[in-house]
Amino acid sequence: MSFLGLIGCDNGRNIRSICKNNPEICADLHKDSWCLAEKTKIIQNRYAVKDSEVTTGKQLYIQLTDLEDYSRCIELASGVQHIxxxxxxxxxxxxxxxxxxxxxxxxxxxxERQDPFMSYYQWTRFGDTDALNRFLELENTGEVSDPFLLAQAATYYSNRNAIKAQQLYLKVFAEIPFDDFDVNWLLGLASTYRQTQQFDKTYMLTKANLLLTQQKYSEQKMLALLGGNKLLAAELDLKAQTLIDSLEDASYPLSLVKIWLESQAVAADIKPETLPVHSDEK
Structure with a gap:
């Protein structure tokens, strides 16, 4: 409860309070206001696990990635000369x-850690294929439950096994808080539906991504996904907004759009063209 209370405070007062009462947490960090966001994350997460008897793989992963972010930022800041x-x-x-x-x-x-988070870290940072195989096996046996990791597995499978990737992405959509949601996952799932010839879902998910990112796009290329069917496009535009709303207010798990996405019906008589990518085309 004390940690949650500190999180609710201003970041500056938050980290000052932690560092004052736990100087060992902050001893290796710089003292001025440069890289404040990165420094704050390190301090808060160190404080959160300070009294933990066992450090989980996720906690270690957060410590590692926080240090990476902090190191990149402070490297740039260390080159700024204070007169x-x-x-x-x-x-x-x-x-x-x-x-x-x-x-x-x-x-x-x-x-030597072999849990899901550290296997994923070793694969992505060191190109460790043994860690990749271990990560995939852990997912296959149901030992990967964190939505972030499931999304990474989905991304891996997106060009290898479309159905598998679909299942993983849809599970992520149902479980992850919107604050942690990556809009690129919409395009990842859209790609898998394109591979399985479900172009209405490809269109809807792509449109949801475009609405969230406010990227410019070619309406003509979007309509080509639906064989130029403007009525269907209008219906799917509404579905895209409904999807966004349901993700934002955490109602997606009970939504009709979830049921629609999980159905395996293939849209008939729709001849696709190239899936649009973000561009400045109009």
Missing amino acids: IHTERTADRARAFRLSTENLSVLQEQTR
Whole structure:
């Protein structure tokens, strides 16, 4: 409860309070306001797991990725010379050196971990095919339940096994909070429906992505997915907005649009053209 209370405070007061009462959490970090978002995430997550008896794979993954983000940011900041307060420049350089050292140490300490999150990390950071195979096997046996990881598995399968990718994406849509939702997953799922010749769903999901990102697009290419059927396009435009609304208000799991997406009916007599990509075309 104390941690949740701090989260609700202003970030500056939040991290000052944590660092004052737990100086070991912040000892390797810089002191000024550069890279505040990255520093705040590290401090808050370190505080959240400070008294944990066992650190989970997800917690380690967050620590690793937080350190990566912080290290990239503070590297740039360490190159900015402070004319008056030169000690601040030196402090940022020290923080960059320590962050890279700490990242390397944590990566080495976790190389033998075989849980889903660390398998995914080892695959994506080190190109470890054994870790990839282990990650896929863990997903196949039902040991991967986190929506973020399920989405990564879906992305892997999107050009290899469209039906498998569909099932994974749809599970993610039903489980992940909208704040953690990646709009690119709409295009990933749209691609799988295109592969299975369900062009109405391809259109609807692509349109939902376009509505959320406000990207410019070719209406002609969009209509080509539906054989130029403007009435069907209008109906699917409404479905796209309904999908967005249901994801935003967490009603998607009980929505009619979910049932429609999960049905395997193939739209008939629709001859597709190239799936539109984001562009400046009109």
